[in-house]
Amino acid sequence: MKADRDGDLTMGLPVKGRAGVGKGTGPPTGPRKDGASKPTRGGILGATAQREILRHASGTRDVAMKEERVSGAKGGLVELKVSGWNKSKASGDADGGVSSLIKWLEKKASSRLGSRVRMVKIKKSQVEGTDLIVKVAPDDALGLLRMNGFGWAGTNVSVQRLGGPVQASSGASSEAEKTKGMLRGVLERRYDLDTKFLNLSGLAQDEELKNQHIFDSKSTASKFFPAMMRVLELSFDNPEERNAAVTSVSLANNDLTDLAAVTTLSQTLPKLQNLDLSNNKFGKLEHLHSWRRRFTHLQHLILTGNPLEQNEPNYQKDIISWFPNLRQLNGIQARTEEDIAKKTRTVDLPFPIRSAHFKDESGIAEQFVRTFFAGFDADRAALASHYYDNLSEFSYAVNTQALRDPNGTERSEPGEWEGYLKNSRNLKRIQQLPARQSRKFRGTKAVADAMAMLPITKHPDLASEARKWMVEAKMVPGVPDHTGASPDGVDGFLITVHGEFSELDTTTGQPKKRRSFDRVFVLGPGGVAGVRIVSDMLTLRGYGGAQAFEPETVDAWTEPAPTTTLAPEPAAPGLPAGLQIAEAEQMVAQLMQQTGMTLSYAKDCLDQVGWNFVGAVEAFGRVRSNLPADAFVAPAA
Structure with missing residues (x-):
């Protein structure tokens, strides 16, 4: 925390030491009076809820925020009286602090939420005794009136209208509009435009909220925050502007016991960068589970002053794993910029398939894709026992109406889908519930039997025929936990694969028919491989070509050509001179397929023999019996 020139607290970053709202610290931009009552037990939480706030403040999204305005007096300007400023720390200035006060009033009144922020300008001002009389445009008056009770330079100032009441812009406001106006006022006086910081700390101590009796009952208190987030959403034209306007939020000192x-907040501001949860009552990690993987842009998090520190002293490791871009936790570095770059990079090498939506972690998704399709072609029974368990589900559907490759020579033939239709679960065609249920296969044996009924296949090589594939992957929370230990689910992967395969003639083993396919996997932790398939949905269609996978330029797929022929192209780091990355990738893939070893073990084997493929095979034969089980992606033959 640091103070700006006006004495307002901001969530200044980078954090050094403990950066957060201290215990007992009231709202930095709201009124702070000695002797204020303690927060209502439970803070802004409540076990049950009434509907008053939501009924008034979270209506449909097409309800526009109607700003109140103040009618003008002579000359079109509105007169306001500012009192209490003469007792400030700035009273010793040459002008008694008037110029500093005016600048502060304009700045704070301009810190408005919304896509079109209005910069407030005080047109005229004069001192009358202990009051400062200012004149502003009618559209600016409400912003200044909302500052009534704000703290400035060590004192609280009063801002009141002279010569007329506040009027609605178009007739009498409804109760819903008044409630929205109140909530928006709370947001705006707690928002700092310069630092993009929204301070929602100590809400139960806020004088205006206390006057509205928000925290007099738990039921009303529990609805307050969702309603306020709704108003925040309605203040902007689109999510992009909202995320750009608010990058830091403090929820400190709110007696929060969980995130209910x-x-x-994670839905309204998903790209939040800095979050302060200090001095609440979070006692266990599970109380924070609902925000796992939610704030993917979060860089700084503060959790000090919570019972969690005593109850689970090693909680930091889990918290850091939840937020992939977290740099600092409680003011201590959690990751370096280099760590972030490695963790969140788009996977391209050694995986040959280039996709902007392939986000991996520890090579899990890459290894799965490499292993799965090789196993599907070679031994489906072994594949089923390796990746599927008694809770895994598999189904496939045939789409006979999909467009085919316009440049292809293959044509549709009568009965070409005969081997697939018996168990096809195309929900547009299969209407009866029993039929739908019977075509969803659950459990290792059922999956193995269903896959055994499909024709023998051969998929293109991932390394040498990368243009025929498109693979997308991302980490997802809430994957069902087969152990039942995590009711909210566990972290897993969602992997989507688009490609083609050839059906093989059972007698000759030669390709006889090409098909296109789409396959969606949901993966979770567990199983003999450390990864289990939760769900596997396969869509089959006539061959449609691979034009959709083509990049705009061939350069995106190939290594750049040498710029000179006078000297050989430098080898990639860790590879012998003269061995290029593409060749190394193919060697790794071939060794994995021949030996069954994982990617890392295959690469290490090649490294140890100087990337001599024959030598690597021989070395594998000598040490095969001594290798641990995790060296293989499937049990060795």
Whole structure:
């Protein structure tokens, strides 16, 4: 925390030491009075809820935020009286602090939420005794009136209208509009435009909220935060502007025991960068589970002052794993910029398939894709026992209406889908519930039997025929936990594969028919491989070509050509001179297929023999019996 020139607290970053709202610290931009009552037990949480706030403040999205305005007096300007400023720390200035006060009033009144922020300008001002009389445009008056009770330079200032009441812009406001106006006022006086910081700390101590009796009952308190987030959404034209306007939020000092009442923050501000949860009552990691993997852009997180520190002293490791871009936790470095770059990079090498949507972690998704399709072609029974368990589900559907390759020579033939239709689960064609249920296969044996009924296949080589594939992957939370230990689910992968395969003639082993396919996997932890398939959905269609996978330029797929022929192209780091990355990738893939070893073990084997493929095979034969089980992607033959 640091103070700006006006004495306002901001969530200044980078954090050094403990950066957060201290215990007992009230709202930095709201009123702070001695003797204020303690927060209502439970803070802004409540076990049950009434509907008043949501009914008034979270209506449909097409309800526009109607700004109140103040009618103008003579000359079109509105007169306001500012009192209490003469007792400030700035009273010793040459002008008694007037110029500093005016600058502060303009700045704070301009810190408005919304896509079109209005910069407030005080047109005229004069001192009358202990009051400062200012004149502003009618559209600016409301912003200044909302500052009534704000703290400035060590004192609280009063801002009141002279000569007329606040009027609605178009007739009497409804109760819903008044409630929205109140909530928006809370947001705006707690928002700092310069630092993009929204300070929602100590909400139960906020004087205006206390006057509205928000925290007098738990039921109303529990609805307050979701309603306020709804108003925040309605203040912007689109999510991009909202995410750009608010990058830091503090929820410190709110007596939060879990995230039940504030969980909507992750939906309203998913790209939040800095978050302060200090001095609450989070006692266990599970109380924070609903925000796992939610704030993917979060860089700084503060959790000090929670019972969690005593109950689970090693909680930091789990928290860091939840947020892939987290740089600092409680003011201590969690990752370097280099760590972030390695962790979140788009996978391209050694995986040959280039996709902007392939996000891996520890090579899990890459290894799965390499292993699965090789196993599907070679031994489906072994594949089923390796990746599927008694809770895994598999189904496939045939799409006979899909467009075919316009440049292809293959044509549709009568009965070409005969071997697939018996168990096809095309929900557009299969209407009866029993038929739908019977065509979803669950459990290792059922999956193995269903896959055994499909024709023998051969998929293109991932290394040498990368243009025929498109693979996308991302980590997802909430994957069902087969052990039942995590009711909220566990982290897993969603992998989508688009490609083609050839059906093989059972007598000759030669390709006889090409098909296109789409396959969607949901993976979770577990199983003999450390990864289990939770769900596997396969769509089969006539061959449609691979034009959709083609990059705009061939250069995106190939290594750049040498710029000179006078000297050989430098080898990639860790590879012998003269061995290029593409060749190394193919050697690794071939060794994995021949030996059954994992990617890392195959690469290490080649490294140890100087990338001599024959030598690597011989070395594998000598040490095969001594290798651990995790050296193989499937049990060795």
